[in-house]
Amino acid sequence: MNKSVFVPGHVTGFFNIENHEISLKNGSCGAGFLLSRGVKTTISPSDKLSIDVNQGDEIVIEEVLKILEIDDTFKITQDIQLPIGAGFGTSAASAFSLTLAINEFLNLGYSQELCGQIAHMAEINLGAGLGDVIAQTGKGIVLRTKPGAPGIGEIESFRKDVFIAYKTFGTIKTSDIISDPHHREVLSQVGLKYLELFEKETTLENFLSFSNSFSIETELMSDEVRNLVDYFNSSEDILGSSMAMLGNTVFAFAYDEDAFKDLDIEDLHICELNNIGIVYD
Known part of the structure; x- marks a missing residue:
């Protein structure tokens, strides 16, 4: 079977x-x-x-x-x-x-x-x-x-009912980043700062805001990722957007799926936040 x-x-x-x-x-x-x-x-x-x-x-x-x-x-x-x-x-x-x-x-x-x-x-x-x-x-x-x-x-864990959009511009080899002494030091210093802030108030707004600040301060964003993040964040219907760690990928959150469909973005994928977890079939 x-x-x-x-x-x-x-x-x-x-x-x-x-x-x-x-x-x-x-x-x-x-x-x-x-x-x-x-x-x-x-x-x-x-x-x-x-x-x-x-x-x-x-x-x-x-x-x-x-x-x-x-x-x-x-x-x-x-x-x-x-x-x-x-x-x-x-x-x-x-x-x-x-x-x-x-x-x-x-x-x-x-x-x-x-x-x-x-x-x-x-x-x-x-x-x-x-x-x-x-x-x-x-x-x-x-x-x-x-x-x-x-x-x-x-x-x-914190369950939320939201939609997620993502677009990837290619790959980043995780091992190259996490094995590099400079990247490790910067990631850890900046990450610890936002981790401590998030633990004080674990809201969806803070997660999105801190994620964006982290991606900017670690200087890992490519120009194409930065431009799309800025475009998402300029929309009133988008809750927030940032870079996936570690990938040359942009993600954004919205309560309404139509908020993404109304934007002019090619190759944009839409799914939902997973509030179920692992599934056995």
Whole structure:
């Protein structure tokens, strides 16, 4: 019998890096949100191990299988519903949904927390991300208050009924940013400032405002991203807009979907804030 698990995409608005020599404690604190789109992994019976991914390579899948040390044969099918390398946490969603689906298919008896730790280790090993996995255990707007994998780090979630629009102009290699000493220092200093402010008043308005300020002060925005963010923020019907961390991508929030449809923006995608979280099928 097939087993499928959906894990939502996650976009970070602002963050600071928290280094630790133990992989499960290594991570970041910050704030972001979950999307109604993400990664769905399906495991089905097969007489050999096979992988079918609709976009990207198989490196995340291979890393998870390496950690699990499983010799069983089955088919892995992944539907990645968001752009890769553009700040949507797709590698984390890939690793997490895969681990959860294999756990269900093989009746391993692992907890969701343990599956999250395995996915977090895969992320750290690949340098693909620092806090997406634990955020993907939440719902809506997610505040990461303690770094690390699920069961070690800590989060708070806030459900909101809003629409999200996004447009990506390409990719940013996360590992290049988080491994660079200068970027790490700037990200952590600026991120800590806005994290402390947000913890005092966790409103949607503050999340959007602090995200925009963070992206400006860290100087990570390209000109095309900055121009679109400014265009969104000039509209009275848009709640706020900023850059996805870390991706050459713009996101914006609105209460009414028509607020986005009335704007003249090509290749704009619209979805909803995910207030449900992980879905088992």
